[in-house]
Amino acid sequence: MTVDDTTNPQHGVVGERRGTVLLDARGITKRFGEILANDTVSLTLRAGEIHALLGENGAGKSTLVKILYGALDPNAGDLVWQGQTVTIASPAEARALGIGMVFQHFSLFEALTVAENIALALPPDQSFRALSERIRQVSRDYGLTLDPTAIVADLSVGVRQRIEIVRCLLQEPKLIIMDEPTSVLTPQEADQLFVTLERLALEGCAILYISHRLEEVQRICHHATIMRHGKVVMECDPTKETAGSLARLMVGSAVHDLKRGVVPREGDVRLALKDLSAEAEGPFSVAIENVNLNVRAGEVVAIAGIAGNGQSELFELVSGERLSSSADAVTIGAVPMGRAGITKRRRAGAAFVPEERLGHGAVPGLKLSENLLLTRHSTGDGLVQGGFLKRDRAGALEQRIKTNFDVRMSHDDPEARALSGGNLQKFVIGRELDRQPDVLVVNQPTWGVDAGAAALIRQELIDLSRNGAAVLVISQDLDEIFEIADRIAVISRGKLSEAIPAQKLTRERVGLLMAGLDEDSGGAGDAA
Amino acid sequence: MRLELEKRPERSTLMALLSPVIAITLTLVTGAVLFAALGQNPAVALYMFFIDPLTASWSLQELVVKATPLILIGVGLAVCFLSNTWNIGAEGQFTAGALAGSMLPILLPGFESFLTLPLMLLMGIAGGMLWGGIPAFLKVRFGTNEILTSLMLVYISQLLLDWLVRGPWRDPEGFNFPESRVFSDAATLPALADGRMHVGAIFAVIAVLALSVVLLKTLKGFEIRVLGQAPRAGRFAGFSRNKIIVFAFLLSGGLAGLAGISEVSGSVNQLTPVISPGYGFTAIIVAFLGRLNPIGIFLSGFLLALSYLGGEAAQVTLGISDKTTRVFQGLLLFYVLACDTLILYRIRFARPGVSAKGA
Incomplete structure (x- = not known):
């Protein structure tokens, strides 16, 4: 057609x-x-129609x-x-x-109970007890098991989404809008959701x-x-x-397939995490427990997991934004770096790309040439001399990244916030790839990026590893992980599974690991 | 018709420059309405307030005298505000600097040499840094709110000054007036002309130039801006938030202290219970009106200095309360902050939506 x-x-x-x-x-x-x-x-x-947008x-x-x-x-x-x-x-x-809507990003108060959260969205015309009873009934009817007295902070993402759906259903909508509902779910949780949706459609609800x-x-x-x-x-x-x-x-x-290149021979270990642990920094932060992982030159290792299972915490510990308790916990090249700051780790040949582009990987109100300085002010690129900025060099480098990584902009050297998500991500990753690092750690490399840019970024990551770098990718996107990873580990509640060669894994197995169920528990049917 | 604010994709450079101009215009218009409500001819009152002080040599010098501390403090505060550190206590650091620097001529009046002035200035800077260092330490160590601690330290320093000039530092030959002894010539900043204008003005110019270079051309300036705009990105860049808090407070405290000792040594020549008409607070307006840019602060320092002179002139010639100065300064800050919205947003007139047809 x-x-x-x-x-x-x-x-x-x-x-x-x-x-x-x-x-x-x-x-x-x-x-x-x-x-x-x-x-x-x-x-x-x-x-009665499920209408895809x-x-x-x-x-x-x-x-x-x-x-x-x-x-x-x-x-x-x-x-x-x-x-x-x-x-x-x-x-x-x-x-x-x-018209009811279930948002991609939940609007729940973590410190309140399920019933309290739902009550907040409804007109205050019924008793709390009656509401709890209705919640139980609706959730039972639609197979969305919910305990009205549970505190939201203790619940998994899948269950939180159920709260949103039940909250929506209590208003007896004729049309339910769902914005990327499965982006945070495991495959098993998604299956469960589909059953509910089909049931709703049969009852005449439009979705x-x-x-x-x-x-x-x-x-x-x-x-x-x-x-x-x-x-x-x-x-x-x-x-x-x-x-x-x-x-x-x-x-x-047409979307092009990625070129995987030659499967690497066993290279040297470039990034080693040894019994890496850290306590949670607040009530909504996750503790990291005894993480062990080696990433070798020439390979892409991916860490899969549902958002909020310790990915950002792990990234900060590896990058040096947060220091570990012992120097041995993080080794870059052959040097123990657990107690060294991020600048020292960069000087040792490591490069990092965080999940958030605006506000973490880049400063929204600064120009791209200034944002370039963010990670490269002390990496021997001559961008700073004697404490003074060399703006012309930064400008030339910005041009080089723009050309090499196809960063599109409406005029020269704009502020970071003026770029679209995909173009800014190409810039933020290009800024690090341009250094040709020995070790690259990327958190969610293509989150919110369009398919064209995502394919380009994934290809660049593979190419970097094939040229001898160790690449560690943290991602929620299973498609992406299976597309680029040589080995896959799964993070769940701050614990990291062993990294297993990608060919030996199925999506279902990874899905179970993501949900925190290990293979022996036989928990495959327990998706309720 | 209704107004809509629409986000711009980038900061508007034009509006960044125009915003203070619009704010000043709106302040003048509001001021005119205010004068009219007080039964004054607005044109005459505005002339007395803003033009008359510029017509005589002595009052032009006085303008420089008042602009000097405003600019010195303002550029320091710009570093604080750019790094998202809220030093509201420059008035206290100004007083602490004046006290520390005055120790020498008051406690050792006999020590008169070419070293007296440089030592006084250094002690003044140190006093301001010490006073500014307290909220910085409390913030870094205990996470206290620097707005509150720096502000409270203002009152402590003012009460300390009050106690000293009424008690231990009172001039023994001063007929019991609450004043310190008058500084000797060796402890007085040289005048620049026949009036009260003194060398402090040159310090202000140097501070403006030096900080212009630091903020625009150096890695330190970059660090300040990054940490101010996006702390997480700053940490990702390997910059330390705590270090910059301490740096900003010590720098602005030191500059406020220098302003304090310069004012006392150059203009007042002794300590009195009140040594500042609120320079430390007015400098906050100066810093924002000047776009947190040292050159801009240089200009806005003069404008706010003019509001002090105008207030005095209006009091003398029109019999209006000198609180009018505060009113004008407040109006100006209000309008500047409001107009700054236009830098990131544009105003659009929207027709009532599709929906007017109704159901």
Whole structure:
């Protein structure tokens, strides 16, 4: 099927669709400054339909959804709800109409109980006891086991998402919007979610399902709307497409496979973690317990795990932002560095890329040439001499990174915050790769990055290792991990499993490890 | 129609420069309304306040005398605020510097040599650094809020000064007035002209130039800005937040102390119970109005100095309370902070949304 940008989605090839029209969004346009986030977008949602909204990061999905949920005001366009033109001025009005939303990032108070969190979102017209009873009932009906008296801080991400869903269901919505619900779930937790969604659809509820995971969209969605650069480019029945054709529609061009290169021979150990432990720094931080790992020259080792299981803590200990209790805990090259700061570790040939781009890997309000100095002011690049900045050299280096790593910008040397997520990530990684480090540690290398940039970054990481560097990647994205890793370890509650060659692992096995269940417990069925 | 604030992709350089201009204009307009409400002719009152002081040689010199401490303190505070360290106690560091530097001419009046002045200045700087070092130490060691501790130390230093000039440091030949002895010539900063303008003005110019270079051209300046804007990125760069807190407090404290001893030695020539009309607090406005940029602070220092002179002039000629000065300074800070919104946001007039058609 060939599609170009001029195809009018209204006349596109659409399969037979069931159900009455619930919500009809017509010609929605939303502008942020010079960016047209939604350009005359139209979307029809029907009762009983699981409708996928597909698109890369920055395609305009979140903007559209926020408009439907009343969190943003469109510049133009109409919303027709059950045949009547409506204004949705706030999320409260959306809920009153019967539109519920489950957010990608949870809005829960960690110190409160499940029931208290739910009560906060509901009108205060029923007793707490009655509410707890309803929570139990709804969660039982939909197979979403929840204990209303549990404290949120103690619950796993999957269970927290159930709270959000149950909170949404208690308002008896006709339409539920879900923003990338599986991005934080293990494969087993995701399966459980799909059962719930199918049940809801059978009962006549419409579901707008936002995702960029094509496999799940094909599995559960009846209809798909695909967005690119703020426009709807295509509507289709996802079950009749292949993952490849959907990906092409999202990205606008074919996605290339990565070149893995030669499987490395056993190289020297470049990065060694030995009994690395650290206590939790606060109630919502995770303790790191006896982590052991060797990363050799020539290989990519990946650490898989669900967010919040100690990844950031481990990264800070390896990078030297936080010091270990003993020097032996972290060895870079052949030198014990556990007590050395991050600058010393960089001088020893290590490079680091943190998860957060803005505010950690880069300063939003500083220009790229200044952000370059952030990690390279003392690494012998001549950017600082006698305490004085050499701005012309920083500028030249910034140009080199821009060219070599295809960082796109609207004008020369902009502030970091002006770059899109993918371009800033290319810059932040390019800044380190440009040094040709012996050891590279990256936390979530392609988080929130579009597919084109992600492929480029992953290829660069593989190439760096094949040229003799030791690369350690911390990631939540199993697709990414299986694409680039030679060996895989899993982090769960601050403990790291043994690193196992990737060929010997299946996604299911990694999923179980991520959920903190080891293989002997036979916990595969225990996904409830 | 309604107003919408729309985030800009980057800081607007134009607005960074225009924001103080808009703020000054709005301050003048509000001031005119205020004068009119007081029954004064706004045009005359504004003339008396802002133009008249610029028409005589003595008052121009007086302008420099008042701008000197404002600029010295302001550039130090700029380093604090840029690094996200909130030193609100420059007034106290100013007083502590004045006290420490005055020890020499008051306790050892006979020690008159070419070393007297340099020693006094060094002691003044040390006194300010000591006073600024206390909140820095408390913050780094115990995590206390530096806004509160530095502010409280202002009152301690002022009460200490008050006690000293009424008690142990009172001039034995001073007819029981609460004043210290008058400094000898060797302990007096040389004048620059026939009025009260003194060498302290040169210190201010040097401080402006030196900090311009440090902030824009050196790794230290980079470190200050990075830690101020994004502490986690600063830690990632290998910079220490604690070290920069101590650095900023010692530097701004030292400069405030230098301003204090310069003021006492150059203009007042003795210690009195009150040695400052609130320079340390006004310098906060100076720093922000000057965009935390040393050159900008140099200019805004003069503007705020003018508000002091104008307040006095308005009191003398129009009979308006000299509290008007404080009102103008407050208005100015308010408008500067408000107008700074325009640097990162633009105002857009939005037509009422799609929805007016109703259901």
